[in-house]
Amino acid sequence: MATEKKPVVDRRDFLKVLGISGAAATLAGCGNTSIESGVEKVQSYVQPEDFVVPGNSVFYASTCTQCQSNCGIMGRVREGRVLKLEGNPNSIISKGKICGLGQASIQVQYNPDRLTTPMIRDGESLVPATWDQAIKVINQGLGKDSQISGDEIIFLTNGVSGHQKVLIDNFLESYNSKNHIAYEALSNRVGETVRENLYGYSNPVQKVKDAKLIVSFGNDFLGSGVSPVFMATQYAQFRKAPRGTLIQIEPRMTLTGGNADRWYPIRPGTEGVFALGLANALVQHPEYDKTVPEELKLALKAYDKYTVGEITGINPDAIGHVVAMMWEKSPTLVLSGATAEGHKQGYQNAYAIELLNVILGNVGKTVTPPTENPFPQMNPINASYQSLVNLDNQLNTKKTKAMLIMGVNPIYTGPSFVDIKNKFKNVSLKIAMVTQLDETAEMCDVVLPLLSPVEEFGTHVASYQPEGIEISIQQPLMEKLHPHTKSFGDVLLVLLKERDPKNYSKYPDYYSYIREAVVKSKPVFKSSMTDDEFWDSALMNGVLHVPPKEAEFTKIKLNTADLPKAENKPLDVNYPFYFVPSIKADLRDGKHANLPWLQESPDPMTTVVWDSWVEIHPKTAEEMQIREGDILEVKSSMGSLMAKAYLFPGIQPNTISIPFGQGHSSYGRYANNRGVNPFKIINPITDEKTGELALFATRVQIIKTGNKEKVVKDEGPTTLQQGRKLVVTMAADQAELSKEV
Numbered sequence: 001m002a003t004e005k006k007p008v009v010d011r012r013d014f015l016k017v018l019g020i021s022g023a024a025a026t027l028a029g030c031g032n033t034s035i036e037s038g039v040e041k042v043q044s045y046v047q048p049e050d051f052v053v054p055g056n057s058v059f060y061a062s063t064c065t066q067c068q069s070n071c072g073i074m075g076r077v078r079e080g081r082v083l084k085l086e087g088n089p090n091s092i093i094s095k096g097k098i099c100g101l102g103q104a105s106i107q108v109q110y111n112p113d114r115l116t117t118p119m120i121r122d123g124e125s126l127v128p129a130t131w132d133q134a135i136k137v138i139n140q141g142l143g144k145d146s147q148i149s150g151d152e153i154i155f156l157t158n159g160v161s162g163h164q165k166v167l168i169d170n171f172l173e174s175y176n177s178k179n180h181i182a183y184e185a186l187s188n189r190v191g192e193t194v195r196e197n198l199y200g201y202s203n204p205v206q207k208v209k210d211a212k213l214i215v216s217f218g219n220d221f222l223g224s225g226v227s228p229v230f231m232a233t234q235y236a237q238f239r240k241a242p243r244g245t246l247i248q249i250e251p252r253m254t255l256t257g258g259n260a261d262r263w264y265p266i267r268p269g270t271e272g273v274f275a276l277g278l279a280n281a282l283v284q285h286p287e288y289d290k291t292v293p294e295e296l297k298l299a300l301k302a303y304d305k306y307t308v309g310e311i312t313g314i315n316p317d318a319i320g321h322v323v324a325m326m327w328e329k330s331p332t333l334v335l336s337g338a339t340a341e342g343h344k345q346g347y348q349n350a351y352a353i354e355l356l357n358v359i360l361g362n363v364g365k366t367v368t369p370p371t372e373n374p375f376p377q378m379n380p381i382n383a384s385y386q387s388l389v390n391l392d393n394q395l396n397t398k399k400t401k402a403m404l405i406m407g408v409n410p411i412y413t414g415p416s417f418v419d420i421k422n423k424f425k426n427v428s429l430k431i432a433m434v435t436q437l438d439e440t441a442e443m444c445d446v447v448l449p450l451l452s453p454v455e456e457f458g459t460h461v462a463s464y465q466p467e468g469i470e471i472s473i474q475q476p477l478m479e480k481l482h483p484h485t486k487s488f489g490d491v492l493l494v495l496l497k498e499r500d501p502k503n504y505s506k507y508p509d510y511y512s513y514i515r516e517a518v519v520k521s522k523p524v525f526k527s528s529m530t531d532d533e534f535w536d537s538a539l540m541n542g543v544l545h546v547p548p549k550e551a552e553f554t555k556i557k558l559n560t561a562d563l564p565k566a567e568n569k570p571l572d573v574n575y576p577f578y579f580v581p582s583i584k585a586d587l588r589d590g591k592h593a594n595l596p597w598l599q600e601s602p603d604p605m606t607t608v609v610w611d612s613w614v615e616i617h618p619k620t621a622e623e624m625q626i627r628e629g630d631i632l633e634v635k636s637s638m639g640s641l642m643a644k645a646y647l648f649p650g651i652q653p654n655t656i657s658i659p660f661g662q663g664h665s666s667y668g669r670y671a672n673n674r675g676v677n678p679f680k681i682i683n684p685i686t687d688e689k690t691g692e693l694a695l696f697a698t699r700v701q702i703i704k705t706g707n708k709e710k711v712v713k714d715e716g717p718t719t720l721q722q723g724r725k726l727v728v729t730m731a732a733d734q735a736e737l738s739k740e741v
């Protein structure tokens, strides 16, 4: 008698063998389609859902959460699986466009390293657990009868906004706490503080498309700025006839610098001095007709073109060229950016740069007040490096009893002189909420697997609001892929219902919490729809808009106290190079290094992929006899890193650069043991005014190791025709193609 044999290949393996990806292997209409759930059923497409036409896509509106621009997006979904993301044309931020980083968020969803079950600490390791087991551990510290209160609990996040922020604050209130710490390793707090003090608004609207000339000091608004998709659409209009002119001043060429008409390499940290050189030339001009305080006019005299040239390393005549353009092309717009602000005198640099907008009369024209948000509780929390210092100080006191962490990885991004990792031991209950394990989560006691952004509900408010206020609605684009993942909101509500049943037991889930909150906002939008209609329309459009309101700046006060000093800083003989790490538009602070598309996509300036590299000016390299691929040790007083040399003409000759983003040790197969982490050699220098980490003020030395490796990049040979000594007789655009071709 034949015995029944178990199949040697289960269905999942079968699909793998066929090479059918998760996206293609779909079972629409099955509810939870995962095998692990044990409740899978197959439904024939003979009777599909009303809105499912087999083979045809449907689109759902949602919000990109890859960065804090919160662009409106549309998810193309087929047979229950999200396949591709596009921009949402209803969104005033994205205007129907999306960037590469946004596109890649689909790989958060299908990432093979996603955490699919909770994990709890067992001695030195984390072991898989059920939700009941994980909640039991959490309840021991934070449950119904917990006496933890005030600063004994910390909620550590990135710059969250919307109802995510509101729920976190509700959660902390149930412990009589306001201890929400928001940390961003690449924060904009220096520039924001300057604008707050000068204009009364940290993020005034900067009207790129209305300017005829943009002078940008290291503001990579097309790459890693505050709202790159919005700015790119504005920039496209700026470049339409009559074509606007872009001048970029920065020590290392960014993507925006690569698009500029003129690019000036400047000594890092001296951007404010150059700005004041321009300001001086403007106000001393006989035709200058705007009022600036006499005291300021006098102070600016110290910034004559020769002194400025000496300090900044830029030819003194550049001042005259830029000022001539400023006279000719009005209105202008002057932008301050990360590399100008990340110094000991970062505040003064940003102040001097912003002063140019005032002197040029741009305020009210290309720099205008933002619209006030009628829902201030939803505005993003200010996130900064200072918060990491605050966290460090709190952990030092050993009073913290519980810590929840979401959206940040301070053990990876924290500089080596802030030893968060060791101080974690002082906290008895650490809970990480993540989609994938990272360096910080692996140090925690409980790790909870979250839904991916394309499976989650939420609302968001971007910090940069260019045209009124956009409340961005996030909705799931597909059913959850892994049955044991949960919404962050549902996790908090489980605890809140225990702590404060009177206020929270009415919410069966996070969805109902969000829905109620959105529907309650109806009167502000003067909508006559029913609650159901209002909610459905919000989901369908993906956004709610508060129209722009005219407002005026009331606060502009100029002073001389905040001007950067016109002084030449001596070179450090032990560390003769400026270290200006670059911020890649995709990997950013390393949060996205787990996404293979981003690892694979060539760096726009160098085309290098899957790695870290040391950018060095060809002239400097020649003097030091360094060739491409030579392994260099880059050493600061905090430590050293090793990476391959890449000869890059777009860098100031005394400066070297390594991109942020790589050097992970526990962030999945695509990120681990790849490249190096520049955060670890940053010197303990902070901006004098705000206390923000001076990310671009570190000095380093370079040591040749004698080893060499090929740089993996997409560009062709950098030497013309691989040194074959050919003579070009005709440029490609002059050549007439052969008729036979």
Ligand code: SF4
Pocket (backbone or CB within 6 Å): 064, 065, 066, 067, 068, 069, 070, 071, 094, 097, 098, 099, 100, 101, 102, 103, 227, 228, 229
């Ligand atoms: S700019 Fe940010 S929010 Fe917008 S699509 Fe790109 S990653 Fe997403």
